[in-house]
Amino acid sequence: MKTQQNDAGGDAGKVQVQDPLGEQAPEPVASKPLSPRDRVIQDVVRGLYEGRLEPGQRLVEAQLTEQYGISRGPVREALNRLAAMGVVDLLPQRGALIRILTLKDAIDSLQVVQGLVGMSARLAAEHSSDDEGLERLQHAAADIMRFDPASPSADHAKARDAFYSALTAMADNAALRRVMMQVHIHLIRVQFRSLLRTADRRRHRDYTDIVEAVAAGNSSRAERAARAHIGRSISALEAFRAAEKPA
Amino acid sequence: MKTQQNDAGGDAGKVQVQDPLGEQAPEPVASKPLSPRDRVIQDVVRGLYEGRLEPGQRLVEAQLTEQYGISRGPVREALNRLAAMGVVDLLPQRGALIRILTLKDAIDSLQVVQGLVGMSARLAAEHSSDDEGLERLQHAAADIMRFDPASPSADHAKARDAFYSALTAMADNAALRRVMMQVHIHLIRVQFRSLLRTADRRRHRDYTDIVEAVAAGNSSRAERAARAHIGRSISALEAFRAAEKPA
DNA sequence: AGCACTAGAATCGTAGGACAATTTCGGTAT
DNA sequence: ATACCGAAATTGTCCTACGATTCTAGTGCT
Incomplete structure (x- = not known):
């Protein structure tokens, strides 16, 4: 049954x-x-x-x-x-x-995600006066921190999605929201979580950085922080690819 | 199991x-x-x-x-x-x-498109050794130029799509290709072509610039050219928005 | 035994009919 | 004109059916 x-x-x-x-x-x-x-x-x-x-x-x-x-x-x-x-x-x-997802698929996706999340962060920072959105974002960030980086769980994944969702919502760009739903970061994590564990170590600080930059309305710093965050995942996967097929 | x-x-x-x-x-x-x-x-x-x-x-x-x-x-x-x-x-x-599409929808979309096309151009330039892709891109660009900017037609729209398609293909990023299909630039053009006509004047040079930068393998110039190209459309729409609701 | 081939089972893609729920439309009464 | 009500249109779903394609497994041949 x-x-x-x-x-x-x-x-x-x-x-x-x-x-x-x-x-x-x-x-x-x-x-x-x-x-x-x-x-x-x-x-x-x-x-x-x-x-x-x-x-x-x-x-x-x-x-x-x-x-x-x-x-x-x-x-x-x-x-x-x-x-x-x-x-x-x-x-x-x-x-x-x-x-x-092949390893290349994952890296490709993350590169796109990097661009999109960076853009989200930038736009969100430009809307830092949106108190409600900002609060939601901070709440989401705080929520993520409650989880142990080492042990992945469905709730953890949901919390992460909630963070990106809050960020994207704050960006107030319908098209961005639409395509963000399409990239499905969780699919990548599901398949490559073992490889992404090392990248997860800086997670706490990453989220804090992003939220702070957004709250401060510093759009370029927000974008940089967001891109750096995703960049860590990309690096982890690329390091693995280099090790696998050193061709 | x-x-x-x-x-x-x-x-x-x-x-x-x-x-x-x-x-x-x-x-x-x-x-x-x-x-x-x-x-x-x-x-x-x-x-x-x-x-x-x-x-x-x-x-x-x-x-x-x-x-x-x-x-x-x-x-x-x-x-x-x-x-x-x-x-x-x-x-x-x-x-x-x-x-x-509301005017805001269109602008939102174009902002996303700007990021995506910029990324496509950058990646395409990094693959400038892909002769076949490059040739297809050049061909597509030449194809567009045959149309009169003033009179929109289905073939014209298709040619434009073919150009972006070639550019994205050359970028060799499946995720990028996927989301590019989602943004549907043509939908924007269909609804706002009258507003975009002014932006279309620089079109020829824009395409040439992009293709040249890609061919030269100059990724940052390619990205800049692509972003500038879309940027012109964004400006046109934003100018109109400012005129419409000066609130 | 190993391999090519074929019959049967599983599964998909579509057709077509039916019906409740919801929305839209037109007409009637106020 | 406006408000209301019932009929028509339309969607969302269920069911059954059947050709086409793919998968599986057994048969027979070398």
Whole structure:
């Protein structure tokens, strides 16, 4: 018997455009009954966080229909959405499987993330007068620090996402928010957490630096700090690549 | 149990992800019979280029099923994909409509595009030894110049896309390619072409500058040129915003 | 044994019909 | 004109079905 549990995370409230992975609403209000399709999407993503799903694992339609007690239509729609998000690969006539990132894929992604997060930090700093956003950001940063860098957990990953989410929200750029959702940093971490552990050591200071720069409204310092932060992860992966294939 | 295979270092056999809007194959060979779903996607996007579809226009499922002679399943999947691409907005219980960009949306997007294209140009310049890619880029640039800046056309838009596509391809960064497909510059142009006309005057020189810097392997100059190019569009829109709401 | 080949099983992509829930529209009453 | 109400349109989902493609495993040949 499959144990798909109910919702735990909040979800967006007022947005018109649907957004299964949206940020949690500030208000603890009603979690309305999620549509079947969105339930699948949420649960797959959550499954990645929780380690329930592994890269390369196949997602068979028939299996999902049974697991969630829904029909193929919504399942297929969910898989399409997940594919568009870059969470799964959809192979023609062969179904969906959790996306496998090569080392190059991961580095490529992080380079893009570096640019995007840097931009987020810069824009966020330019909006340092947004007290509410700033508070959320500080709260998110403080939240992350509670976790032990050595032992990864789903909550840890969520906290990290909340931080980036707060940062991006503060940047107040819808397009940026959109593409940030697409890069899915957590996918990278899921697959390469062992390699990223060394990079995680400076984490605390990194987050502090970013938050401080943003709070101070120092946009270029914020951008630099954010880029440096991601840069550490990139370096870790590149060091490994160099060691692996010294070609 | 996990039927997992390799992880990090390993190169997981290269999967061919489907890509309805992908670049057209360089070879004029077989146009494989597109799946119904992809046909819809392609045609909607093409419709935007050609002005057949307008922002805000509703896409009714029943209408599409008839128009393409397919059933609702594929239609709904196509709409989901288009929504994930940011081409349409999907309103719960109300269907899909071609996305309407506010002026702020457009500026936000262009700011992101500026970062991404700048990055593309920089990476492309770092791969200036890629003769094939370079040739494609030069060809694409030459192609654009054939069009009259004053009279927009679908072919013109396609040529422009081909240029960015070539640039991004040369950057050799899968993640970058992925997010570039997401920002959909053409959507912006479709809605704001009148405002962008002034920015288009320097176009020829802009493209030449970018191509030259890339060819010369001068990455920072390439990035600067690319950012400047997009920057002109941003300025045009911001000037208009300032004029509209001087609040 | 080892390998090519083929039949069957599994799975996908799509069709088509049905129905409740929700939104939109048109007409009627105030 | 405005408010209200019921009919029509539209979406979200379920179900069944079937050809096409891929995977699996067993058969037969060298």
